[in-house]
Structure formats: structure tokens, C-alpha cells
Amino acid sequence: MKLYDYILSPSCYKVRLMAAIAGVKLDLRPVDFHPGREHKTDPILALNPAGTIPILVDGALILTESSAMLTYLAALAAPGWLGDATPADRAQVEQWLAFSPRLTASCGGARLHDMLLMPGDIGALRASATRALRELEAALSARRRRGHSFLVGAIPTIADIACFPYVALAPDGGIDLGPYPSIRLWMRAIRGLPGFIEMPGIHRLHEASAEPAPEIGGTAG
Amino acid sequence: MTTTWTAAALSQDVPAGTAAPGRLGDRDLAIWRSASGKIAAWADRCPHRGMRLSHGFVRGEALSCIYHGWRYGQTGQCIKIPAHPGLEPPDAIRVPAFAVAEASGVIWVADGAPATAPPAFEGFTGFRSLQVDAPASVVAEALGGKGDAIRAALGPTPAVALIQPLGPDRSGLHLLAPLSAAPEALDALSVAAEDLRRRAEAGQKGRAA
Numbered sequence A: 001m002k003l004y005d006y007i008l009s010p011s012c013y014k015v016r017l018m019a020a021i022a023g024v025k026l027d028l029r030p031v032d033f034h035p036g037r038e039h040k041t042d043p044i045l046a047l048n049p050a051g052t053i054p055i056l057v058d059g060a061l062i063l064t065e066s067s068a069m070l071t072y073l074a075a076l077a078a079p080g081w082l083g084d085a086t087p088a089d090r091a092q093v094e095q096w097l098a099f100s101p102r103l104t105a106s107c108g109g110a111r112l113h114d115m116l117l118m119p120g121d122i123g124a125l126r127a128s129a130t131r132a133l134r135e136l137e138a139a140l141s142a143r144r145r146r147g148h149s150f151l152v153g154a155i156p157t158i159a160d161i162a163c164f165p166y167v168a169l170a171p172d173g174g175i176d177l178g179p180y181p182s183i184r185l186w187m188r189a190i191r192g193l194p195g196f197i198e199m200p201g202i203h204r205l206h207e208a209s210a211e212p213a214p215e216i217g218g219t220a221g
Numbered sequence B: 001m002t003t004t005w006t007a008a009a010l011s012q013d014v015p016a017g018t019a020a021p022g023r024l025g026d027r028d029l030a031i032w033r034s035a036s037g038k039i040a041a042w043a044d045r046c047p048h049r050g051m052r053l054s055h056g057f058v059r060g061e062a063l064s065c066i067y068h069g070w071r072y073g074q075t076g077q078c079i080k081i082p083a084h085p086g087l088e089p090p091d092a093i094r095v096p097a098f099a100v101a102e103a104s105g106v107i108w109v110a111d112g113a114p115a116t117a118p119p120a121f122e123g124f125t126g127f128r129s130l131q132v133d134a135p136a137s138v139v140a141e142a143l144g145g146k147g148d149a150i151r152a153a154l155g156p157t158p159a160v161a162l163i164q165p166l167g168p169d170r171s172g173l174h175l176l177a178p179l180s181a182a183p184e185a186l187d188a189l190s191v192a193a194e195d196l197r198r199r200a201e202a203g204q205k206g207r208a209a
């Protein structure tokens, strides 16, 4: 299974993260998104006329939407992550998958503006990020009230993976996550998942890793 | 210098083994809770190179900076510098610590030593913090009250609203509800609080225009 990938893209990271958690090995094909704009060149456009990455190719199957890739990987190798135990759960997973592009457009747009100097109305991008983050915070606080850490059901699902990366990287776009305590604890729960992998700017839980070995000649008294 | 208590966060939002950002007046705080449950509120700045300690990580009873791993004990004293394992960190390497106390599920902080304990709201506990892009006075007005602790009428379930000033055009709103309130009642209070936030922010925009 081949992923056309860019290391700094949160959408590509969603797919790498889900594959790592599901134990699916990806053949990564790096795309020179910046500064090369390789995603707008003929060989990539032949695969995906929209000129976006990630692109996931598995035999004859070509997927160009990251949410569809998450569904595919989970269905293949980690069906519990589909979160479809009940009709309501299944619909809510769909709801969050459909919500995630709002995070991409707002938090992701602000990040591209600030990091890659892409054009955009930064005030409007941050304002729409605030609206999306407030919705997510309200939903997660309601989940916590019922003893749950993740967006749908009792266990993590593709809905969490679809929403996590652009939220975690929102500070790159000048968006402060300080006002969102439930989002902070949700991100912490995701960063501590078995199989979790990092991307630049998103780290696993340090406290979960082993204490460094005691150094020789430690402090006296 | 303030010697009164400020509601800075909710106890539920800083579980054991975690650190969170907070504010006291115009200062950034790192609020963290040790593995055994001890709460601390410090200046959010590592004495080494200034990294925010609220991004740090808790191991046992100490907070470590995410940048180079300098480790600080409960009082703020540096207890370990990983790059110099043989060195006992000098006393001078210490993070300024603020007074901190918990009551009714609220984390209260103060600069100095307040003469009294923080207010307790018998039978109530904090369940939701929101940030409002409007000054404290506008939020109090939207709640139909005055001051920084208001018995709020947000529907059938009684609530207490604690308002934390966060600068000229921003406030924190910490909400308390009866300990016995069901999740559905808290959902309804939460929705009412967001409605109140919309009104306060719309009023603020109207004022600014």
C-alpha cells in the first residue's frame, strides 16, 4: 500500500498514524509539497486531478480523501476503530469525519498562512478556528461528564484521528489552546495510545516513556 | 499586587500527573498536579531558557521542562539538570511559586499569602471553564449580577459563576453546579453558558463598533 506523503502535512500524518495504530505497513512516497509544488505536477495530477495529498494507492484502489483512508485502514486491520457498534455511534463517527475539514480549513489555513506564508485572511481563519474548537471542547466536556475520553463510544475511533492533528498543531497558526481543557486532556489520551507515532510538532507523552538510565557518578547527598 | 484569591482553573481539568496553562493577572502560570495529587501554581517560565513549564511533564512529585529536561520539585526548586548529572543544582535556580488552594472543585491562586481561605460553595463543584472574549464586567452583566462570584440563573439547575478577568477584553468563566447534578443537567447548563457567552461577545462587539 503506497502513501503519497508529505512529512509536515497533518492530513498525511492522519493516515500514517492510523496505519501505525492498525499495524498496516505503508510504502511512503515523499512528495515535495513545499517548495517544489510537486502535487501540482502531471504524474501526481494523473492520480489525483484535485492536486492534493495524501493519496493512498492499494492495487486498483486510489483514495484521495484522508477520512476515506482512515475508514479503509480501520476496516482492513482495526475494525474496532470504525466505531460502528450502534447506529448512533456510526452516525457520530460520520459527523466528526465531516466536521474535520472545518479544522483543516481554519486551524490548518492559519498554520499555512503563518508557516508557509500562504495568503489568507488570518483574522477570519483564527475566528473560524475558535468556533470549531469551541464546538469540539463542548462535545468533549460532555463526553468527560460520562467518563469517556474519546469522541464516540467507549474507545478511540477514526473520528479522533481525523480531528486530532490540525487541533494539536493549531498553535503553529497563532491559535492558543489554553482555553480548552477538555481538548488538552483528549489530546493527551491520544498521545498515549499504543502504537502512537509522532510528527514534527506533535510528540508522544514523555511521562509514558521510561525514566532515563541513572547516570554514572550521580549527585551526592 | 493581589493578595486575594483568583479562580484560575477547575480541579477536574488538572488531573494527577498533568500540567496546564493558567493566568493570574497579567502573568502566565503553569498549574500542575503531582502523581500523589499535590497541586502547584508557578510562573510559566523555565529558569533555564524560558520554555513554558505548562508544556512540561510530570513524573512522580516533580515537573520536568520539555526542552532540556530540567526537573523541579514541589517548591519550585530545581532538583536535577540532566546535562550535568553530577551537579547539585544551586538554590538560586528556582521557579517562582504562587499560593494555591482548592475548594469546591476550583483551583484558586494568589500572589502573596491571603489572610483567609478561598471561598467554598457548599454542595457545589466546578464542571466547566470557558473563555469569553469580553471583559469581566460585561460577563457579570450578562449573568445579571455584579462582582466575581455570581449565583447564576442559567435554567432549572442552580449554578455559581466565577469570573476571572483576563485582560481588557477577555475573561474566564468557571462554572459550578450541585454535586448531585446529572450529566444531562450539566449539558443544559453548558448550553446555557455558551448562549450567555454569545450574548456577552455580541454586546462587546456592539460596544466596540
Ligand code: FES
Residues within 6 Å of the ligand: B046, B047, B048, B049, B050, B051, B065, B066, B067, B068, B069, B070
Ligand atoms: S528551557 Fe527548560 S530545561 Fe532548558
